Amino acid sequence: MKKLTLGLITILLVISSVFAASNDLEIFSWWTGGGEEEGLLALFAKFNQYYPNINIINAAVAGGAGTNAKAVLKTRMLGGNPPDSFQVHAGMELTDTYVIPGLMEPLTNYLREWGVYDKFPKDVMEIVSYQGEVYSIPVNVHRGNVVFYNKKIFRELGLTKEPTTWAEFFAAMKKAQEAGYIPLALGDKNKWTLTHLFENIMLSVFGPEGYKGLFNGKTSFDSPELEMSLVLLERLIPYFNRDHSALTWQDAGRLVFEGKALFNVMGDWEEGYFKTLGWKPGVDFGWFAVPGTDNAFMFISDTFGLPKGAPHRDNALKWLKFIATKEAQDIFNPIKGSIPARIDADKSRYDVYLTWSMNDFATVAVVPSIIHGSAAPEGFVTTLNDALNRFIVKKNISNTLRDIMWAAEDQGYLTE
Amino acid sequence: MSVQRRKSKIGFFIILPSLILIGIFVYYFIFWTIRTSFSDWNSFSKLLRGIYNFVGFRNYQRIFLDQRFQTDLWNTLFFTLFFIAGSIGLGLFLANIIDKGLKGSRFFQSLFLFPMAIAFVVTGTVWSWIFAPGNIPKDPQGINLLFKNIGLEKLQWLWYTSSESIGHFNLALIPVIIAAIWQMSGYIMAMYLAGLKAIPNEILEAARVDGANERYIFWKIKMPLLKPITLSTMIVLGHVSLKIFDLIYAMTGSGPNNVTDVPAIYMFELTFRSNRYALGSAISVIMLLMVAVIIIPYLYSSLRKGVSS
Numbered sequence: 124m125k126k127l128t129l130g131l132i133t134i135l136l137v138i139s140s141v142f143a144a145s146n147d148l149e150i151f152s153w154w155t156g157g158g159e160e161e162g163l164l165a166l167f168a169k170f171n172q173y174y175p176n177i178n179i180i181n182a183a184v185a186g187g188a189g190t191n192a193k194a195v196l197k198t199r200m201l202g203g204n205p206p207d208s209f210q211v212h213a214g215m216e217l218t219d220t221y222v223i224p225g226l227m228e229p230l231t232n233y234l235r236e237w238g239v240y241d242k243f244p245k246d247v248m249e250i251v252s253y254q255g256e257v258y259s260i261p262v263n264v265h266r267g268n269v270v271f272y273n274k275k276i277f278r279e280l281g282l283t284k285e286p287t288t289w290a291e292f293f294a295a296m297k298k299a300q301e302a303g304y305i306p307l308a309l310g311d312k313n314k315w316t317l318t319h320l321f322e323n324i325m326l327s328v329f330g331p332e333g334y335k336g337l338f339n340g341k342t343s344f345d346s347p348e349l350e351m352s353l354v355l356l357e358r359l360i361p362y363f364n365r366d367h368s369a370l371t372w373q374d375a376g377r378l379v380f381e382g383k384a385l386f387n388v389m390g391d392w393e394e395g396y397f398k399t400l401g402w403k404p405g406v407d408f409g410w411f412a413v414p415g416t417d418n419a420f421m422f423i424s425d426t427f428g429l430p431k432g433a434p435h436r437d438n439a440l441k442w443l444k445f446i447a448t449k450e451a452q453d454i455f456n457p458i459k460g461s462i463p464a465r466i467d468a469d470k471s472r473y474d475v476y477l478t479w480s481m482n483d484f485a486t487v488a489v490v491p492s493i494i495h496g497s498a499a500p501e502g503f504v505t506t507l508n509d510a511l512n513r514f515i516v517k518k519n520i521s522n523t524l525r526d527i528m529w530a531a532e533d534q535g536y537l538t539e
Numbered sequence: 540m541s542v543q544r545r546k547s548k549i550g551f552f553i554i555l556p557s558l559i560l561i562g563i564f565v566y567y568f569i570f571w572t573i574r575t576s577f578s579d580w581n582s583f584s585k586l587l588r589g590i591y592n593f594v595g596f597r598n599y600q601r602i603f604l605d606q607r608f609q610t611d612l613w614n615t616l617f618f619t620l621f622f623i624a625g626s627i628g629l630g631l632f633l634a635n636i637i638d639k640g641l642k643g644s645r646f647f648q649s650l651f652l653f654p655m656a657i658a659f660v661v662t663g664t665v666w667s668w669i670f671a672p673g674n675i676p677k678d679p680q681g682i683n684l685l686f687k688n689i690g691l692e693k694l695q696w697l698w699y700t701s702s703e704s705i706g707h708f709n710l711a712l713i714p715v716i717i718a719a720i721w722q723m724s725g726y727i728m729a730m731y732l733a734g735l736k737a738i739p740n741e742i743l744e745a746a747r748v749d750g751a752n753e754r755y756i757f758w759k760i761k762m763p764l765l766k767p768i769t770l771s772t773m774i775v776l777g778h779v780s781l782k783i784f785d786l787i788y789a790m791t792g793s794g795p796n797n798v799t800d801v802p803a804i805y806m807f808e809l810t811f812r813s814n815r816y817a818l819g820s821a822i823s824v825i826m827l828l829m830v831a832v833i834i835i836p837y838l839y840s841s842l843r844k845g846v847s848s
Contacts (some may be wrong), residue, residue, distance in 0.1 A: 190812070193811075197814075217584075220583045220584070224583065275582060311795075312791070364674050365674055365697070365700075366671065366680075367700075368700040369667070369672060369791075369793040383674075383678065497639045500582070500814075501813045502582065504812075504813070509607060509797075513606075513796050513797070516795045516796035
């Protein structure tokens with residue numbers, strides 16, 4: 124009797140799970156904290172208004188910048204058990220890891236069918252494409268080449284104009300140093316912030332086209348600009364806070380917030396951080412593009428793609444179509460604190476900083492970030508992190524150049 | 540006889556599940572890691588295609604030529620030496636004080652044992668605040684702030700952000716070693732305390748009657764009797780230090796110019812950040828061998844003892 128009941132229950136469970144499973148949609152991401160989770164849940168809520176029958180499974184894995192989530196995702200992809208759609212940074216993180224091994228479905232035709240292909244900037248479509256096919260849908264955009272500054276200190280030092288050249292930038296830093304402030308806050312305990320600074324210097328020295336060319340073979344890594352970038356980084360070292368290797372990016376931002384440091388080079392998530400600390404954009408803190416890069420937009424974007432063999436492919440396509448709409452992007456981004464990937468979004472929903480960023484995004488050249496996974500494969504990024512981590516102590520330009528060159532060679536960037 | 544046989548049969552079936560699980564999740568995975576370390580799986584797509592190309596010792600060659608890994612080996616050596624010496628020295632000292640049975644010694648016994656209950660990650664985070672240098676000399680933090688307030692500005696130092704070194708010893712390791720000793724010495728104290736309590740009082744009394752002073756008793760009577768404990772604490776501390784990850788990861792990361800980097804952190808970054816699975820596996824195998832060098836002689840000697848008794 125007992126056996127029979129157990130058997131019946133098992134059969135019922137199996138049947139019900141089969142039926143329930145038929146209308147699921149599993150979305151994999153690392154959005155679990157801050158405004159990002161709320162943004163994601165708001166998206167889910169809106170999606171369910173259109174498709175009330177689809178049961179969304181939120182498969183988010185906690186951990187900063189997706190370090191844990193990426194490992195989990197790789198295991199699932201290896202095991203042939205992909206989610207229906209997953210979050211991935213636009214660029215090499217997507218193409219090198221998933222597209223080239225043949226794990227993703229191209230979306231170009233769907234984008235055309237939904238009439239949204241031309242709603243994204245051309246540069247962006249290029250970054251999410253491989254061999255002419257688009258492989259993911261960008262939902263948000265962050266800008267990486269921004270200098271944030273403390274307005275109170277800025278005024279106190281008698282500065283009126285935001286620096287646009289390195290000469291002006293160094294002059295301002297000198298003033299700050301003489302007045303007893305930290306000129307340029309850095310927190311590179313986790314290494315990537317230093318590379319973040321360096322890629323902005325590279326962008327400034329190479330120019331947007333030259334910088335982009337490094338990763339598509341049009342510019343050689345073996346060019347004098349790379350050395351010039353290192354020289355410029357070395358000139359910046361005396362202006363850092365001495366304890367930079369004990370701090371995280373938030374700690375460095377805090378130095379600006381607490382009125383101890385003047386500048387900090389960061390991405391626009393720092394604007395969100397300042398706002399949570401109670402600062403008002405444009406009143407307490409100002410910003411400008413890293414000197415020499417105001418003609419470029421260092422692009423970091425979260426996207427969603429369609430893995431081959433997605434268990435609920437139809438639902439996944441509905442999801443992708445939904446997040447490509449203006450409506451979805453305008454729901455998600457003001458909450459997350461980023462700008463929409465589409466150029467036709469509703470500007471009235473965004474604050475003064477994000478509006479500035481949106482205007483630039485629509486007009487200047489969009490270039491991929493190395494450190495945030497857009498420009499180069501993960502292996503190159505780790506090697507570059509290491510090389511710069513040594514450089515900041517040893518200040519040995521020729522060794523660092525050699526290390527970077529080797530990394531470039533490993534990735535096949537250095538063909539000659 | 541048959542009852543005993545049946546009993547041992549039951550016993551076998553009881554431990555069978557764990558034998559199977561250990562077989563798969565320990566030994567099979569060790570085998571798999573070794574296999575990976577001889578392959579060219581240094582990108583996700585290569586791993587995914589699953590075509591096994593045997594490359595011999597190429598990954599090992601590469602890793603031993605790697606500057607960062609060489610630093611890691613030196614760091615491990617110095618960390619292990621100072622960590623074991625410090626923990627045993629401090630643990631022994633505390634155990635002897637507690638053993639004197641002074642007032643309140645019970646309270647201090649539990650107090651010293653307390654750090655043992657805290658995870659390395661927590662220890663690392665807290666000690667990273669204590670040893671964060673701040674902007675010295677003007678705007679110090681943590682222990683540097685303390686030095687400033689009591690007028691000992693001269694002692695202010697960069698702590699784990701320092702990139703100085705003496706020979707191959709990176710001075711930035713000192714704060715990390717202090718934190719690790721803080722964590723483990725209470726446990727060492729408890730081990731020694733148990734050993735000291737087990738020494739029969741008659742022996743000590745007899746020595747005192749014969750006119751031995753306390754120092755003589757400690758070095759010539761107590762220490763030889765505590766030798767097995769010293770050996771097992773060294774084993775415990777040795778394998779903790781050879782595979783240490785969480786304390787350092789939480790406290791300093793790999794530090795400027797990798798001054799506080801250890802093989803486990805490098806292995807983690809290679810494998811899970813840059814997808815170089817084969818190189819990461821090679822480091823894992825090297826770490827396994829380092830631990831084995833310590834553990835196997837110990838197991839061998841304790842097994843032989845078990846047989847002879």
